[in-house]
Amino acid sequence: MVITAAHVPAIVALIAGILILVMPRLLNFIVAIYLIFIGLVGMGLLRWLHM
Template sequence: MNLAVSIGPVVSLIAGILILLIPRLLNYIVAIYLIVIGLIGLFGSGSFKL
């Protein structure tokens, strides 16, 4: 059984949960999320498949 999970939705889910738990970290979480998504876009997500 092959399970293919993209890293983008996983990062979004983790960021959303952290924002709900700790609203003070919103700016940092959004900044880190944007950086991660940007790096995935630049380098491709082919090597991040699980």
């Protein structure tokens, strides 16, 4: 399976959801990282990852 830019948000959301279920205190940290990552992907700053 080839991971494309369309798959990245779904994979990150799945991992974040599982971590939140296991450790609810991580919610703020996970949401902050998710939002930063999605913002960087949206602005094209992670183009070096070939996404």
